[in-house]
Amino acid sequence: MSGAGAPGAAGILKCLQQDKSVHVICADADPDATGKYLANDFVSIPAAGNSDFTDTVLSICRKKNIHVLMPLVTKELIPLSQHIKEFELAGTKLLVSSTASLEIANNKSRLYEFLQWRGLKIPDFRVVENVEQFQNAVAELGHPSKQVCFKPSVSNGSRGFRIISEQFNEADILFNQKPSNVFIRLNDALRILSSAPFPELLVSQYLPGDEYSVDCLCNHGKALLVLPRLRKKMVHGISVKGEFVKKDQIIDYCTRIIKELQLHGNIGIQVKADEEGEFLVLEINPRVQGTISAALGAGINLPLLAVKQELGLPIMQDELIVKWGVRFSRYWEEVFY
Numbered sequence: 467m468s469g470a471g472a473p474g475a476a477g478i479l480k481c482l483q484q485d486k487s488v489h490v491i492c493a494d495a496d497p498d499a500t501g502k503y504l505a506n507d508f509v510s511i512p513a514a515g516n517s518d519f520t521d522t523v524l525s526i527c528r529k530k531n532i533h534v535l536m537p538l539v540t541k542e543l544i545p546l547s548q549h550i551k552e553f554e555l556a557g558t559k560l561l562v563s564s565t566a567s568l569e570i571a572n573n574k575s576r577l578y579e580f581l582q583w584r585g586l587k588i589p590d591f592r593v594v595e596n597v598e599q600f601q602n603a604v605a606e607l608g609h610p611s612k613q614v615c616f617k618p619s620v621s622n623g624s625r626g627f628r629i630i631s632e633q634f635n636e637a638d639i640l641f642n643q644k645p646s647n648v649f650i651r652l653n654d655a656l657r658i659l660s661s662a663p664f665p666e667l668l669v670s671q672y673l674p675g676d677e678y679s680v681d682c683l684c685n686h687g688k689a690l691l692v693l694p695r696l697r698k699k700m701v702h703g704i705s706v707k708g709e710f711v712k713k714d715q716i717i718d719y720c721t722r723i724i725k726e727l728q729l730h731g732n733i734g735i736q737v738k739a740d741e742e743g744e745f746l747v748l749e750i751n752p753r754v755q756g757t758i759s760a761a762l763g764a765g766i767n768l769p770l771l772a773v774k775q776e777l778g779l780p781i782m783q784d785e786l787i788v789k790w791g792v793r794f795s796r797y798w799e800e801v802f803y
Contacts, residue, residue, distance in 0.1 A: 468511065468523070469538025470494035470501025473704060474756020476799070478538065479504050481759050481769040488773070491530055493523070503803045514541035520549055527558040534773050536561045536732075538754055540622050544568050559776040561731040563752050571727060571752040574668045575619040581747065584726045586719070589746050591670035593619070597660050603669040604630060604652060613672035616655075618665045622751070624648075624703030626665075629672055630655060646701070673746060675739025678713070679705055680720050681758050682735065683771055687728035689721040690775075691768065693761055693788060694737075705757050709793040710764040716745050723747065732758060732772045760796070765789045 467482070469475060470492035479501060482490050492501035495513040502508040509526050512519045523546070527535060535558050537546055546553075547565040554560075562568070570576045575593040582588055592603035600616070607614045610632050617627040628650045639647045676696060683691040694716040699707035720735045727750075734755035736748040758768050765787055774781050 467491070467501070467505070467536045467538065468493045468542055470505065470508065471496045471499030472538045472756060474754075474759065475499070475501045475538060476504055476801075477756070477759030478536075478754055478769050481762060481767050482773070484762075484767055485770055488770070491532065493526070498803075500801050503801050514539060514545055520545050524549065524552060524556060524558075527553060528556045532558045534559045534561060534776050536754060536769065536773070538756075540572065540751070540753060543572065543753055561754075561772055561776060563730045563733070564728065567727050567729055568752055571729070571733075571750045573619050574617060574621075574749055575666060577747075577750060578668065578670075581723065581726065586722060586726070587744070587746060589670045589673060589740070589748075591668055594667050594669055596664055597656060600659060600664075600667060600669060601652075601656065607669065607671055609652060613674075614669060615672045616667050616669045619668050620666075627703075628655065671740075673738040673740050673748070675741075675743060675745075677736065677738040677748070678711075678716055678745065679708070679755065679757060680716060680735040680737060681755060681761055681768055682720060682724060682729075682733050683768055683775070684724045684729050684731065684733060685775060686730050687725050689724045691766060691771070691786065691788075692717045692720050692724075693764065693766060693768075694720075695757075695760065695794075698793075705760075706796045707794070708757075708760065710761070710788065710790055712788070712790045713745070719745060719747075723750070731776070732768050734758070757796070760794045763789075763794050764792045 471494045482488050490505045491507040492505035493509045493511045497510050543562050547562045550560050570580050578588050578591050594600045594603050604614050613631050615629045629648050630652050631649050634649045678694045681693045694713045695708045695710045697705045697708050732754040734751035737745040738748055739745050761768050
């Protein structure tokens with residue numbers, strides 16, 4: 467398992483270690499990653515951007531006789547997916563989708579364009595490449611009478627996401643809220659975007675309704691498990707309180723997305739309700755989500771099921787029974803070393 471220092475790594479390790487026959491070797495570019503002290507073994511690897519990343523990981527898989535590699539870091543997915551056959555020859559299964567699928571899923575603008583082309587309903591959006599296009603897109607989407615949001619086409623962890631609004635209390639945000647505010651006035655956004663290199667942005671309608679993270683297990687486009695969980699409380703974009711709710715519209719919608727993109731393994735889909743209560747896609751995490759361990763409380767061990775699927779091991783029927791209505795709360799736990 468790579469990404470041993472990721473926020474959700476400890477929870478995913480807990481899932482995998484439910485089966486005592488599973489030997490987990492963690493890897494990370496940080497030599498003191500948390501997973502080092504929780505796994506059976508640990509290895510240091512280069513960051514995904516390094517030229518020797520893939521060769522190093524492949525060499526470790528050969529040396530350590532790795533059966534399944536589960537990457538947790540978004541930037542690792544495409545480099546690894548480009549060498550699926552080499553890993554298979556080394557005896558290692560990669561829990562990643564195809565390169566073609568990842569290039570769409572990891573780019574929010576390409577994702578919206580693809581899903582629109584395939585006939586799925588998505589939020590109204592514009593893709594912009596300069597300040598003038600940005601200003602026009604915001605107006606076309608209804609600002610200032612409607613809230614509009616934007617985010618870089620390529621980003622993760624809520625980085626760069628902002629809601630354009632002229633109606634928020636700056637004093638309240640300054641003195642009464644923690645520094646995780648996502649609201650910005652249009653003039654402030656234009657000033658910032660004019661003063662730095664302009665990234666490609668996805669500008670879209672703001673969806674005001676409930677937001678769900680949807681944890682999925684899929685097999686090359688076939689959805690095997692789709693678990694919507696209501697995000698009741700979030701901290702810096704990470705869900706810390708939630709509830710597993712059986713929402714057929716979300717399940718059917720995400721099943722269609724998985725089929726169209728031919729996604730594989732554990733993936734996450736974020737959806738949010740529009741003004742009419744219809745759930746639409748925000749983004750896709752085509753990898754194991756950090757909060758996937760919450761599904762253990764609902765009776766489903768998604769990371770372990772993905773490993774079993776990859777190795778062709780039998781999956782019992784009781785491993786697929788979801789306890790809908792389970793609520794969860796996440797908390798910090800220290801690791802001492």
